[in-house]
Amino acid sequence: MRRVQIAVIGYNKDRCTDAARKAAYEAGAEIARAGAVLVCGGLGGVMEEACRGAKDNDGLTIGIIPQDDPSHANRHCDVVISTGIGYARDFIVAGSADGLIAIGGGVGTLTELSVAYMMKKPMVAIKGTGGTADHYGGVYLDERKRAKIIAVKDAKTAVKTIFKELG
Amino acid sequence: MRRVQIAVIGYNKDRCTDAARKAAYEAGAEIARAGAVLVCGGLGGVMEEACRGAKDNDGLTIGIIPQDDPSHANRHCDVVISTGIGYARDFIVAGSADGLIAIGGGVGTLTELSVAYMMKKPMVAIKGTGGTADHYGGVYLDERKRAKIIAVKDAKTAVKTIFKELG
Amino acid sequence: MRRVQIAVIGYNKDRCTDAARKAAYEAGAEIARAGAVLVCGGLGGVMEEACRGAKDNDGLTIGIIPQDDPSHANRHCDVVISTGIGYARDFIVAGSADGLIAIGGGVGTLTELSVAYMMKKPMVAIKGTGGTADHYGGVYLDERKRAKIIAVKDAKTAVKTIFKELG
Amino acid sequence: MRRVQIAVIGYNKDRCTDAARKAAYEAGAEIARAGAVLVCGGLGGVMEEACRGAKDNDGLTIGIIPQDDPSHANRHCDVVISTGIGYARDFIVAGSADGLIAIGGGVGTLTELSVAYMMKKPMVAIKGTGGTADHYGGVYLDERKRAKIIAVKDAKTAVKTIFKELG
Numbered sequence: 001m002r003r004v005q006i007a008v009i010g011y012n013k014d015r016c017t018d019a020a021r022k023a024a025y026e027a028g029a030e031i032a033r034a035g036a037v038l039v040c041g042g043l044g045g046v047m048e049e050a051c052r053g054a055k056d057n058d059g060l061t062i063g064i065i066p067q068d069d070p071s072h073a074n075r076h077c078d079v080v081i082s083t084g085i086g087y088a089r090d091f092i093v094a095g096s097a098d099g100l101i102a103i104g105g106g107v108g109t110l111t112e113l114s115v116a117y118m119m120k121k122p123m124v125a126i127k128g129t130g131g132t133a134d135h136y137g138g139v140y141l142d143e144r145k146r147a148k149i150i151a152v153k154d155a156k157t158a159v160k161t162i163f164k165e166l167g
Numbered sequence: 168m169r170r171v172q173i174a175v176i177g178y179n180k181d182r183c184t185d186a187a188r189k190a191a192y193e194a195g196a197e198i199a200r201a202g203a204v205l206v207c208g209g210l211g212g213v214m215e216e217a218c219r220g221a222k223d224n225d226g227l228t229i230g231i232i233p234q235d236d237p238s239h240a241n242r243h244c245d246v247v248i249s250t251g252i253g254y255a256r257d258f259i260v261a262g263s264a265d266g267l268i269a270i271g272g273g274v275g276t277l278t279e280l281s282v283a284y285m286m287k288k289p290m291v292a293i294k295g296t297g298g299t300a301d302h303y304g305g306v307y308l309d310e311r312k313r314a315k316i317i318a319v320k321d322a323k324t325a326v327k328t329i330f331k332e333l334g
Numbered sequence: 335m336r337r338v339q340i341a342v343i344g345y346n347k348d349r350c351t352d353a354a355r356k357a358a359y360e361a362g363a364e365i366a367r368a369g370a371v372l373v374c375g376g377l378g379g380v381m382e383e384a385c386r387g388a389k390d391n392d393g394l395t396i397g398i399i400p401q402d403d404p405s406h407a408n409r410h411c412d413v414v415i416s417t418g419i420g421y422a423r424d425f426i427v428a429g430s431a432d433g434l435i436a437i438g439g440g441v442g443t444l445t446e447l448s449v450a451y452m453m454k455k456p457m458v459a460i461k462g463t464g465g466t467a468d469h470y471g472g473v474y475l476d477e478r479k480r481a482k483i484i485a486v487k488d489a490k491t492a493v494k495t496i497f498k499e500l501g
Numbered sequence: 502m503r504r505v506q507i508a509v510i511g512y513n514k515d516r517c518t519d520a521a522r523k524a525a526y527e528a529g530a531e532i533a534r535a536g537a538v539l540v541c542g543g544l545g546g547v548m549e550e551a552c553r554g555a556k557d558n559d560g561l562t563i564g565i566i567p568q569d570d571p572s573h574a575n576r577h578c579d580v581v582i583s584t585g586i587g588y589a590r591d592f593i594v595a596g597s598a599d600g601l602i603a604i605g606g607g608v609g610t611l612t613e614l615s616v617a618y619m620m621k622k623p624m625v626a627i628k629g630t631g632g633t634a635d636h637y638g639g640v641y642l643d644e645r646k647r648a649k650i651i652a653v654k655d656a657k658t659a660v661k662t663i664f665k666e667l668g
Contacts, residue, residue, distance in 0.1 A: 002404065002414060015311075037413055060394075062413055068429045068453065068587065070336065079371055079396055080336060081415055082429045085586040086569065087285065091255040092426075095402045095416045106309040111281040117274050118254065119402065131310055142273040143298055144182075169571065169581060204580055227561075229580055235420065235596045235620065237503065246538055246563055247503060248582055249596045252419040253402065259593075262569045262583045286569065349645075421619065422592040440643040441618050448612040452588065465644055476607040477632055478516075 004036040005062075006162055007097035009112045010105035011131060013044030020104035020129045024049035026155035027101050027126070032059025034159050039064065039096050041089070042073040042080060046103045051076030064093050091115050099123065099162035102149070105132035113149060117141045122165035123149045124158045171203040172229075173329060174264030176279045177272035178298060180211030187271035187296045191216035193322035194268050194293070199226025201326050206231065206263050208256070209240040209247060213270045218243030231260050258282050266290065266329035269316070272299035280316060284308045289332035290316045291325045338370040339396075340496055341431035343446045344439035345465060347378030354438035354463045358383035360489035361435050361460070366393025368493050373398065373430050375423070376407040376414060380437045385410030398427050425449050433457070433496035436483070439466035447483060451475045456499035457483045458492045505537040506563075507663055508598035510613045511606035512632060514545030521605035521630045525550035527656035528602050528627070533560025535660050540565065540597050542590070543574040543581060547604045552577030565594050592616050600624065600663035603650070606633035614650060618642045623666035624650045625659045 008027050011020050028050035031038045038054040040047040042063020051061040055076045063077030068084030083089040090108060094100065094115035099122035102109055109132040116123050117140075125137030137151030150165075152158045175194050178187050195217035198205045205221040207214040209230020218228040222243045230244035235251030250256040257275060261267065261282035266289035269276055276299040283290050284307075292304035304318030317332075319325045342361050345354050362384035365372045372388040374381040376397020385395040389410045397411030402418030417423040424442060428434065428449035433456035436443055443466040450457050451474075459471030471485030484499075486492045509528050512521050529551035532539045539555040541548040543564020552562040556577045564578030569585030584590040591609060595601065595616035600623035603610055610633040617624050618641075626638030638652030651666075653659045 002407070002409075002411065005404075005413065060413070062396075062415075064415065070339075070430075070432075073336070075336075077336065079339065079394070079413065080430065081396075081398065081426060083426050084429045085255075085419075085426070085589050086258075087282070088252075088255050088258040088586050091258070092415060092417050092419070095418045096404075096414065098404075106311055107281050107284050107313075110308055111278055111285070114274050114278040114281060115254070118278075135309075141277055142302075144273055146274075169574070169576075169578065172571075172580065227580070229563075229582075231582065237506075237597075237599075240503070242503075244503065246506065246561070246580065247597065248563075248565065248593060250593050251596045252422050252586075252593070255419050259582060259584050259586070262585045263571075263581065265571075419589075421616070422586075422589050425589040425592070440645055441615050441647075444642055445612055445615040445619075448608050448615060449588070451608050452612075469643075475611055476636075478607055480608075 004098050004166065005039050005096060006031050006036045007039045007093055007100045008046060008050035008103065009100055009109050010046030010103035010133065015106065016045035017104060017130055020046055021049045023103045023126045023129050023155055025053035027103060027158055028053025028059065029057045030155050030159040032057035034163065037062060039093060041093050042077050044074060048074035048076060064089055064096065097121060098166060101126065101158045102133040104129040110136065114141055117147055120147045122162045123147060124152045124161050125149050126155060126158055127151050127153055171265050171333065172206050172263060173198050173203045174206045174260055174267045175213060175217035175270065176267055176276050177213030177270035177300065183212035184271060184297055187213055188216045190270045190293045190296050190322055192220035194270060194325055195220025195226065196224045197322045197326040199224035201330065204229060206260065208260050209244050211241060215241035215243060231256055231263065264288060265333060268325045269300040271297040277303065281308055284314055287314045289329045290314060291319045291328050292316050293322060293325055294318050294320055338432050338500065339373050339430060340365050340370045341373045341427055341434045342380060342384035342437065343434055343443045344380030344437035344467065349440065350379035351438060351464055354380055355383045357437045357460045357463050357489055359387035361437065361492055362387025362393065363391045364489050364493040366391035368497065371396060373427060375427050376411050378408055382408040382410060398423055398430065431455060432500060435460065435492045436467040438464040444470065448475055451481055454481045456496045457481060458486045458495050459483050460489060460492055461485050461487055505599050505667065506540050506597060507532050507537045508540045508594055508601045509547060509551035509604065510601055510610050511547030511604035511634065517546035518605060518631055521547055522550045524604045524627045524630050524656055526554035528604060528659055529554025529560065530558045531656045531660040533558035535664065538563060540594065542594050543578050545575055549575035549577060565590055565597065598622060599667060602627065602659045603634040605631040611637065615642055618648050621648045623663045624648060625653045625662050626650050627656060627659055628652050628654055
């Protein structure tokens with residue numbers, strides 16, 4: 001039986017805030033505790049902290065990176081998918097998630113949410129983490145209102161909400 | 168000397184409005200008159216009308232489609248790029264444009280704008296065409312404010328603005 | 335410390351022979367016993383048998399599928415990467431492997447070997463499994479002779495050879 | 502009415518021979534004279550010479566490049582598709598061709614032929630140009646024998662053969 005796969009998306013290393021880092025670590029930890037698999041973009045910032053949180057709780061971590069060389073992945077990825085397709089890998093991160101958690105983030109995070117929205121996947125955004133999570137939390141990305149980006153207060157609620165949405 | 172390549176993005180066939188259709192035809196026509204190449208997603212709705220407008224003005228039209236079979240393209244595409252990579256082709260539409268014009272549109276249009284924003288490309292949105300163009304016209308897609316989606320009043324101004332931004 | 339990732343590639347469900355099925359099961363089992371992660375295309379035939387062999391030996395199995403819906407993966411995949419990019423996913427299977435084992439197979443297997451060859455990855459082909467493995471085992475794919483597809487007699491030697499090549 | 506799109510594939514700049522360069526120029530010229538569109542990988546060597554031959558004969562040239570920046574394309578490309586997906590763009594070159602002409606080439610050329618073979622597209626290889634064209638001309642790439650890579654003596658015959666195969 002395949003386990004649920006949850007993506008954590010958000011700030012990369014350059015612009016990550018302390019609040020986002022902390023929330024990402026907690027999100028990774030909660031995903032692991034819930035018995036789900038962590039999927040992410042495999043690089044720094046939110047991605048790295050989520051992986052670290054998952055590994056500290058015996059989780060399984062998958063990094064789907066833009067490069068074709070696994071050495072670019074953060075060292076907390078158990079498995080590295082070296083796509084070699086650049087930032088088009090954002091499509092694959094979103095496509096490989098049963099649900100997504102946004103923490104801070106810029107336009108790359110918005111791209112991933114857009115793809116997930118098109119596929120009607122459960123999406124949550126942790127409030128107070130800045131950037132895309134704060135700006136797009138609670139909204140629909142287009143007028144069809146296929147799936148709302150649910151604003152949640154913390155990592156624990158984030159994971160619980162995704163499981164609830166998955167039914 | 169390579170000519171400027173301008174993408175027209177927006178509603179697909181299912182949800183296209185008359186206002187968007189008309190603006191798309193005009194955008195295609197203006198692109199052709201300006202001596203630029205029209206790049207688009209190659210399917211129906213805004214994409215098809217833009218191609219028709221360009222062809223009626225002796226333009227060159229390129230359709231970059233999700234499928235691996237060119238028969239899915241609208242019949243006004245001179246050249247069909249059959250990517251076979253599904254909606255990840257949105258990355259290539261944005262990547263192959265020197266500037267983009269949004270006309271109506273849903274979340275796919277937002278995805279294309281997100282990718283273009285990341286690459287700091289000139290983007291305009293024609294007001295009054297609905298959807299993504301109206302909702303995101305005049306805004307920045309993230310807090311870095313790399314490139315504004317400039318709201319413009321019509322197709323003629325759209326093309327003129329892109330040329331001005333390209334310098 | 336990331337574990338070694340080994341891809342098993344070859345016949346899909348339609349054309350898989352008993353010899354290939356048996357070798358694939360053994361390859362999956364040997365990969366698991368060696369403590370490596372099994373990467374594959376996630377569908378039927380050789381891919382499914384390799385996953386089954388790995389799971390029977392407490393291995394970890396990753397299926398990188400062409401579709402954007404994980405239900406297409408065989409049920410022995412622990413993690414499914416739903417690429418949505420069609421058969422361009424062959425690039426990602428090869429790119430995500432530290433070494434590859436070919437078992438039977440048709441032109442898709444050749445595509446994966448070509449990509450791995452370009453990246454100079456260790457490749458082995460199990461003799462007597464038919465198709466691409468038998469036809470291209472022992473050869474170089476182009477005149478640069480970057481990496482030989484080493485013909486081996488069985489799954490055990492296949493895994494051992496890849497580890498030896500990785501140094 | 503969309504025109505026929507023919508891909509010319511083969512040696513890149515590093516390893517291109519004079520024979521391959523000459524055949525590529527002629528292939529581009531013949532494609533243009535036949536009223537078809539030239540599709541290629543957009544970089545140097547065979548790709549550049551084919552574009553030059555086509556432009557000298559008023560043809561239309563499309564370069565589908567690995568990078569996301571069009572400045573990497575050779576200067577004889579009328580239109581540049583900046584994929585940003587690295588060498589996975591080989592899939593799109595093959596997918597966007599109604600037929601393919603191989604001239605010399607290494608493993609990248611073999612990858613493109615493999616993809617075209619899977620899609621049962623007409624393929625020809627010009628004899629005496631070295632590399633992949635000489636090695637795989639006249640063969641089937643797997644045991645299903647879906648489509649033969651037809652060995653031809655020159656560029657003129659190459660284009661004529663593709664049109665004949667397309668019926």
